[in-house]
Amino acid sequence: MNPTQRSAPRVVIALGGNAMTGPDGSAAPTAQRDAIREAAGHIAEVAAAGVEVVLTHGNGPQVGNLLVKNELAAQVVPPVPLDWCVAQTQATIAFTLTDELDAALAARGLSQRTAGLVTRTLVDADDPHFREPSKPVGRFLPKDEAERFIALGQTWEDRGEKGWRRVVASPEPKSVVDAPAIHALAASGFVVVCAGGGGIPVADDGRDGPGLRGVEAVIDKDLTAAILARDLDADTLVIATDVPNVMVDFGTPAARPLGRVTAAELREHAAAGQFARGSMGPKVDAVLRFIDRGGKRAVITSLEHIADAVSGDDAGTVLTA
Amino acid sequence: MNPTQRSAPRVVIALGGNAMTGPDGSAAPTAQRDAIREAAGHIAEVAAAGVEVVLTHGNGPQVGNLLVKNELAAQVVPPVPLDWCVAQTQATIAFTLTDELDAALAARGLSQRTAGLVTRTLVDADDPHFREPSKPVGRFLPKDEAERFIALGQTWEDRGEKGWRRVVASPEPKSVVDAPAIHALAASGFVVVCAGGGGIPVADDGRDGPGLRGVEAVIDKDLTAAILARDLDADTLVIATDVPNVMVDFGTPAARPLGRVTAAELREHAAAGQFARGSMGPKVDAVLRFIDRGGKRAVITSLEHIADAVSGDDAGTVLTA
Numbered sequence: 001m002n003p004t005q006r007s008a009p010r011v012v013i014a015l016g017g018n019a020m021t022g023p024d025g026s027a028a029p030t031a032q033r034d035a036i037r038e039a040a041g042h043i044a045e046v047a048a049a050g051v052e053v054v055l056t057h058g059n060g061p062q063v064g065n066l067l068v069k070n071e072l073a074a075q076v077v078p079p080v081p082l083d084w085c086v087a088q089t090q091a092t093i094a095f096t097l098t099d100e101l102d103a104a105l106a107a108r109g110l111s112q113r114t115a116g117l118v119t120r121t122l123v124d125a126d127d128p129h130f131r132e133p134s135k136p137v138g139r140f141l142p143k144d145e146a147e148r149f150i151a152l153g154q155t156w157e158d159r160g161e162k163g164w165r166r167v168v169a170s171p172e173p174k175s176v177v178d179a180p181a182i183h184a185l186a187a188s189g190f191v192v193v194c195a196g197g198g199g200i201p202v203a204d205d206g207r208d209g210p211g212l213r214g215v216e217a218v219i220d221k222d223l224t225a226a227i228l229a230r231d232l233d234a235d236t237l238v239i240a241t242d243v244p245n246v247m248v249d250f251g252t253p254a255a256r257p258l259g260r261v262t263a264a265e266l267r268e269h270a271a272a273g274q275f276a277r278g279s280m281g282p283k284v285d286a287v288l289r290f291i292d293r294g295g296k297r298a299v300i301t302s303l304e305h306i307a308d309a310v311s312g313d314d315a316g317t318v319l320t321a
Numbered sequence: 322m323n324p325t326q327r328s329a330p331r332v333v334i335a336l337g338g339n340a341m342t343g344p345d346g347s348a349a350p351t352a353q354r355d356a357i358r359e360a361a362g363h364i365a366e367v368a369a370a371g372v373e374v375v376l377t378h379g380n381g382p383q384v385g386n387l388l389v390k391n392e393l394a395a396q397v398v399p400p401v402p403l404d405w406c407v408a409q410t411q412a413t414i415a416f417t418l419t420d421e422l423d424a425a426l427a428a429r430g431l432s433q434r435t436a437g438l439v440t441r442t443l444v445d446a447d448d449p450h451f452r453e454p455s456k457p458v459g460r461f462l463p464k465d466e467a468e469r470f471i472a473l474g475q476t477w478e479d480r481g482e483k484g485w486r487r488v489v490a491s492p493e494p495k496s497v498v499d500a501p502a503i504h505a506l507a508a509s510g511f512v513v514v515c516a517g518g519g520g521i522p523v524a525d526d527g528r529d530g531p532g533l534r535g536v537e538a539v540i541d542k543d544l545t546a547a548i549l550a551r552d553l554d555a556d557t558l559v560i561a562t563d564v565p566n567v568m569v570d571f572g573t574p575a576a577r578p579l580g581r582v583t584a585a586e587l588r589e590h591a592a593a594g595q596f597a598r599g600s601m602g603p604k605v606d607a608v609l610r611f612i613d614r615g616g617k618r619a620v621i622t623s624l625e626h627i628a629d630a631v632s633g634d635d636a637g638t639v640l641t642a
Contacts, residue, residue, distance in 0.1 A: 026399075027399070028399035029399065029401050029402060029405060033529075037529075065398040065399070068394055068397055068398045069390035069391065069393070069394040069398060070390065071394075072390070072393050072394040072397060073389055073390040073392075073393040073394060076389055076393060076460075077386040077389045077390060078347075078348070078349035078350065078386070080350050080413065081350060083416075084350060084413045084416075087409075087412035087413050087415075087416045088408075088409035088412055088413060090412050090439070091408035091409055091411050091412035091439050092401065092405045092408050092409060094408075094439045095404075095405075095408045095439050095441065095521050095535065096535075098439065098441065098499075099441070099523065099532060099533055099534055099535065100532070102532060102533065103530065103531060103532025103533070106531070106532065107531070113501065113502075115438065115439075115499060115502035115505075116438065116439035117436065117437065117438060117439070118411070118412050118415045118416050118419065118436075118437035118438070118439060118514075120416065120419065120420070139397075178419075178436060180434065180511075181434075181436035181506060181509075181511055184436075184505060184506055184509035184511065185502060185505055185506065188502075188505035188509075190501075190502055190505065193439075200416050202420065208354075208358075209424065210424060210427070210428070211420060211421070211423060211424025211427065212420055212423065212424070213420055214416065214417075214420065
């Protein structure tokens with residue numbers, strides 16, 4: 001993975017949920033396809049500029065739906081663990097993305113095509129997050145129904161008026177196990193869709209002999225994107241979200257978008273509590289981690305601006321080393 | 322995909338259901354993993370002989386389970402189409418296979434690793450099978466419950482005592498859309514798991530603009546294996562099943578295994594009705610098609626014999642051009 005062997009710059013783009021679900025957050029198949037078709041056009045523009053594109057994406061609503069199916073069919077067919085659900089969402093989203101991206105690339109006269117890889121992300125079997133599950137997944141249920149699952153070993157939390165919700169471990173991604181395969185595909189000229197939902201969490205816990213095996217957890221997709229960009233020696237990491245820039249003093253008269261920033265400035269804003277924990281926080285964390293680990297350039301912006309954000313410094317919130 | 326560029330011979334191996342489900346046909350996660358672990362050892366032996374290995378596999382019981390989940394959760398979360406179910410099984414099986422194969426390769430001191438690709442197979446939107454669905458999928462239901470799904474546009478058939486069962490189209494595979502990505506991975510030294518369940522059926526039906534889109538169907542995995550072996554210019558196609566050889570006059574005192582055979586001999590046995598339509602028939606059809614389309618060598622044998630079958634002509638039923 002020597003960058004000097006590459007003729008083209010390489011970018012890792014992390015797509016947010018808005019690129020894959022309907023305006024109402026619906027993960028119904030037609031809503032997903034329509035959203036993905038829209039996103040594909042913007043991504044094809046990046047490829048058209050001669051850039052190697054590696055795409056990753058979230059999967060929250062999709063995993064939630066699969067957990068409900070598991071639950072409602074449990075008396076008839078065996079439920080599958082959470083890591084299997086993550087795998088399932090990788091395939092449906094990758095398959096839709098490859099179809100739509102291939103069409104968008106062809107529409108621009110490009111010969112490049114797309115490949116979707118089933119991707120595993122290494123986590124530490126001793127990660128403290130396994131002892132303190134905190135990531136909410138799936139639907140809200142009344143207390144008495146939640147207790148049925150608690151009896152099976154799951155962790156559920158009282159979320160007030162909406163009811164109870166399952167929480168699962170969200171361990172730190174250590175490396176993307178399949179990064180060498182992603183590199184091989186990107187270097188062969190493919191737009192690569194990979195590490196969906198942060199990757200299928202695997203660990204070497206020794207339970208079934210030596211080797212990596214799936215573990216029940218979900219990984220933050222933006223943190224995995226930072227690891228992926230590092231493992232692939234990407235020139236730029238782009239976190240695509242639903243706003244063109246990171247905002248500070250949001251909701252006050254002093255609200256302003258961040259353009260070019262230094263790591264020190266961004267860290268200061270983060271320390272001041274400027275970024276919400278469940279939304280912009282992990283994205284800011286991801287770009288900082290990438291730069292801290294040797295990355296040169298990271299951008300947070302909206303889908304509409306990703307092509308401009310890759311080619312120049314005038315779009316999005318741009319962090320450089 | 323010029324074979325003269327390859328230093329190693331290339332083999333496409335199609336794994337049957339017995340390599341991925343429990344002895345009772347169970348597709349419960351633990352049963353699947355145990356079966357796959359067993360299969361991985363045999364496949365690693367093929368790789369250990371210095372052969373490029375491309376693996377494909379069936380998914381019948383797994384797709385059946387997903388259809389039941391769709392059905393039982395339909396009031397709460399949106400059901401997904403059959404092509405999405407195929408994609409989902411590709412990811413869960415590929416992920417388990419890559420974990421177990423990586424462990425089996427490492428245990429043999431090999432540096433090679435495994436990659437799982439989400440794979441689309443092209444079918445013709447006008448394939449006559451779309452007008453006459455014939456492939457049974459999912460569970461049996463009483464007539465009155467089946468009628469609910471018939472009203473939604475599905476085709477169900479009366480299967481006698483067991484009840485009614487859904488039948489879907491099983492169109493002919495024309496080509497493996499992602500063959501160039503599979504080739505890139507194999508040429509880069511990866512064991513490649515791909516085209517699971519015959520591949521996700523896609524067609525250019527013009528409905529949503531130019532490009533390929535998923536269609537509701539399932540493709541015979543052995544027929545796709547033959548197309549895949551051709552598209553990848555494989556030296557050998559291996560159809561792995563639960564018997565060491567194709568048998569003729571099965572169940573009679575004259576029963577005997579077939580060793581080396583010619584296409585003419587095999588075709589003669591097929592014409593005489595020697596091979597059951599739902600089991601050995603499609604496998605024999607697949608090896609004949611591969612040879613007819615320029616393939617040099619195809620073998621039908623059990624998992625335990627695949628390494629011997631790839632390295633020599635003394636194991637399995639061997640068809641050469």
